[in-house]
Amino acid sequence: MSIPFVSLERVSRRYGAFEALSEVTFRIDTPGIVGLLGPNGAGKTTLLDLLAGLATPDSGNLLLFGEPLGPGSRYPKRRVGVVLQREFVPDHVTVEDYAQLFAAIQGVRAGAQQIIQLARLEGRRHLAVERLSGGEAQRLFVAASLVHSPDLLLLDEPSARLDPVSKRELGELLRRVSEKTCVLMATHDLNEAERVCDHCLFILGGRLRAQGSTAELLATAGASTLEDAFFHFCSARVNPSGDAT
Amino acid sequence: MRALWLLSRLRVLDVLRSRSATFSFLGLPVLILLVLSAVFGGGHPFEVRRVTVVQAPGVLDVAAARLVAYEGVRVESEPDLDVARRKLETRATDAVLVRGSESALRLTVGTKDELWGRGLASLLPDARLELVKLSRFGYVQYLFPGLLCTSVMFAGLFGMGYAMARYRRNAFLKKLSTTPLARSTFVLAQILGRGSLVAVQASLLLVVAIVGFGLRPTLGGALSAALVCAVGLFVFSGIGFALASLIETEAVVSDLINGVTLPFTLFSGVFFPLDSLPKALVQVCELLPSTLMVDAVRSTLLYGAGFRAVAGNLCGLLLWGAATFGISVRLFRWHE
Numbered sequence: 001m002s003i004p005f006v007s008l009e010r011v012s013r014r015y016g017a018f019e020a021l022s023e024v025t026f027r028i029d030t031p032g033i034v035g036l037l038g039p040n041g042a043g044k045t046t047l048l049d050l051l052a053g054l055a056t057p058d059s060g061n062l063l064l065f066g067e068p069l070g071p072g073s074r075y076p077k078r079r080v081g082v083v084l085q086r087e088f089v090p091d092h093v094t095v096e097d098y099a100q101l102f103a104a105i106q107g108v109r110a111g112a113q114q115i116i117q118l119a120r121l122e123g124r125r126h127l128a129v130e131r132l133s134g135g136e137a138q139r140l141f142v143a144a145s146l147v148h149s150p151d152l153l154l155l156d157e158p159s160a161r162l163d164p165v166s167k168r169e170l171g172e173l174l175r176r177v178s179e180k181t182c183v184l185m186a187t188h189d190l191n192e193a194e195r196v197c198d199h200c201l202f203i204l205g206g207r208l209r210a211q212g213s214t215a216e217l218l219a220t221a222g223a224s225t226l227e228d229a230f231f232h233f234c235s236a237r238v239n240p241s242g243d244a245t
Numbered sequence: 246m247r248a249l250w251l252l253s254r255l256r257v258l259d260v261l262r263s264r265s266a267t268f269s270f271l272g273l274p275v276l277i278l279l280v281l282s283a284v285f286g287g288g289h290p291f292e293v294r295r296v297t298v299v300q301a302p303g304v305l306d307v308a309a310a311r312l313v314a315y316e317g318v319r320v321e322s323e324p325d326l327d328v329a330r331r332k333l334e335t336r337a338t339d340a341v342l343v344r345g346s347e348s349a350l351r352l353t354v355g356t357k358d359e360l361w362g363r364g365l366a367s368l369l370p371d372a373r374l375e376l377v378k379l380s381r382f383g384y385v386q387y388l389f390p391g392l393l394c395t396s397v398m399f400a401g402l403f404g405m406g407y408a409m410a411r412y413r414r415n416a417f418l419k420k421l422s423t424t425p426l427a428r429s430t431f432v433l434a435q436i437l438g439r440g441s442l443v444a445v446q447a448s449l450l451l452v453v454a455i456v457g458f459g460l461r462p463t464l465g466g467a468l469s470a471a472l473v474c475a476v477g478l479f480v481f482s483g484i485g486f487a488l489a490s491l492i493e494t495e496a497v498v499s500d501l502i503n504g505v506t507l508p509f510t511l512f513s514g515v516f517f518p519l520d521s522l523p524k525a526l527v528q529v530c531e532l533l534p535s536t537l538m539v540d541a542v543r544s545t546l547l548y549g550a551g552f553r554a555v556a557g558n559l560c561g562l563l564l565w566g567a568a569t570f571g572i573s574v575r576l577f578r579w580h581e
Contacts, residue, residue, distance in 0.1 A: 052423050054580060082423035088415035105426045 003066035004029045005152055005182040006051065011060035013046055020046040022206040023060065028199070033178045035197035036186040037226075039234060043206040044186040045085065048154050051184065052082045065151065078106070081145030085156040085186075087137070089129040095140060096125040099147075106148035118143035118173075135166025142170065146177060153177065155185040159192055171196040194226040202233045209233045265500040273504060283523075284512075290521035294361065295319050297329045299343040308350055308369050309342055318365075319520060328548045334379055335387040335547055337518065340365060342372070355379040382458040389454045390470070390543040391515030396446055397474050398509055398535055401481025402488075402502045404439035405432075409489035410498040413580060422579035436482050443478055447471070462546045469545040469552050476562045477538040483569030484534070490576035509535040514543070534565040 007027040013020050021043045028034055036044045049055040050062060053075035062069045064076055089098060095116060103111025116125055119139040121132070129137060138158055145153060155174075159167045167189070174183055174196060187193050193200060193214075200217055202210040210217060210233050214226060221229035260266045298309040300322050312318045321338070323329040332338040333353060340362060341353040350372035354362035359376055366374040380386070412418045421431060451467070454460040462470070485502065492498050512522065513535035519527050530536050541558035544550035 054419065054422065077423065077425045080423070082420070084416055084420055084423075086416060087420060088412075088417045090412075090417065102424070105421075105424045107425075 007063040009061040011057045024208045032198035033183045035193035035200040038203035042203040079151045081150035081153045083155045087141045102144040111147040115143045153183045190227040265497040269500040290517035295338040296340045297323045297338040336384045385458045394539045397477045400443045402485040405482040406485025406488045410495040414495045419580035463549045466545040466549045470542045473541040480534045480566040486573040487569045490573045513539045537561045
């Protein structure tokens with residue numbers, strides 16, 4: 001049996017009195033795109049933060065590539081790429097500067113050129129990142145997060161604020177990447193999720209409500225679209241084990 | 246009209262809803278007034294006139310001892326005649342008293358101080374008054390090291406503190422924390438980046454001071470001053486780093502830095518010698534990193550002091566740097 005990319009067993013995380021994640025259990029064994037779906041405040045970003053090593057679980061077991069994560073453990077940063085919900089680039093930083101910086105941080109020679117090519121920004125390398133369109137900037141951020149060929153790519157709402165063309169381009173890029181890489185992507189765009197994701201996780205109120213391939217989720221919800229399935233899962237009551245009733 | 250009212254109200258609330266902004270806007274000016282009145286309640290800093298006696302430290306010339314009794318005169322010793330002359334030139338002192346050959350006293354003052362010099366000479370029966378034409382830019386030269394240090398101070402505090410708080414607020418630090426970038430590399434890069442800018446800035450200031458205001462630093466003095474500035478940048482970066490580590494909000498960090506820079510600028514000997522202040526305050530001020538830096542840069546740049554002469558100041562600065570970076574490293578968080 002191969003080592004799973006990601007494995008969570010009854011993982012919980014609280015922020016003060018607020019339970020952001022509660023006893024979440026799932027595993028991802030193969031490359032592909034996994035959509036992380038749920039309404040605002042469902043716990044998607046908290047889950048991504050745990051997987052990105054930005055926070056630690058209060059309880060449960062979280063393993064990346066078979067190695068447990070938690071206090072005192074060494075996070076495998078060289079095997080993970082992260083694109084945050086809102087990426088910030090200091091003023092006047094050009095595409096080339098940005099690409100060079102992230103290539104250098106990841107220790108990839110000629111990585112800057114690789115980032116610019118993957119982002120298809122060869123003609124805009126001397127332009128400040130703040131002057132790129134939303135789609136161009138997002139392509140740059142995704143390309144930079146891939147420069148070290150990570151095994152796991154974490155994306156927090158990568159298509160938010162993108163126009164349809166840019167969304168489709170990003171989806172195509174992620175499809176290519178997902179041939180070898182496990183891509184875990186939080187998104188509110190259910191059409192996009194239906195189009196590009198191999199597998200989806202529905203989170204509601206910090207609990208994992210449902211998971212499976214798009215076809216499995218549609219069958220479980222008795223829905224014809226992922227959007228219908230989303231409303232089905234969101235409106236269903238949740239029992240203590242997190243299962244929909 | 247209603248839009249005008251609402252926008253004006255929003256602008257007011259923008260300040261009043263932030264405790265730090267409210268304090269900066271309303272409380273700080275009152276606090277400054279109170280502090281200044283406490284410090285300068287006894288008179289302005291230039292009311293007390295300085296007489297530099299060229300003699301070994303701790304040995305007070307019998308004639309000079311007579312001057313100590315006067316409230317408006319402060320007597321200090323300086324073993325080196327050239328340094329005493331430079332102090333007169335830069336207005337760090339108002340008169341130089343030296344016992345020349347044949348035990349005659351020579352009292353040197355600037356031409357503008359002739360009247361005061363004659364009065365002073367009348368208290369010293371065997372003194373001969375010498376009037377010298379001083380450079381019109383003497384006080385500018387006195388100010389120059391302080392202004393240089395203020396640039397270093399701002400570069401360190403804002404360059405590190407504000408930038409760090411801003412980067413954290415915008416999740417740029419969070420992004421970096423997901424990469425293998427070492428924290429020390431990031432911090433060092435901030436200092437090096439700012440250091441390069443400060444080096445250019447300081448060089449430019451120095452050229453202007455030499456060409457425009459007659460400053461004549463020795464090579465050794467300039468190099469020693471550069472070393473002090475480098476250490477000073479390290480210290481103030483550490484203070485900025487500590488503030489950014491203690492406080493999350495970018496606006497509060499900015500307000501706090503503004504609050505910190507005021508006493509650093511005012512009570513570090515940038516504009517006037519510290520001994521004009523109340524004694525208890527002087528003891529506190531002498532421990533400030535800004536005072537250690539200003540004092541060392543002034544000694545090296547204006548009076549040609551060597552590295553050894555400012556070693557104590559450098560040690561004090563390094564202690565400040567170690568303490569602030571020690572605190573920062575413990576408190577530092579990549580993200581909110």
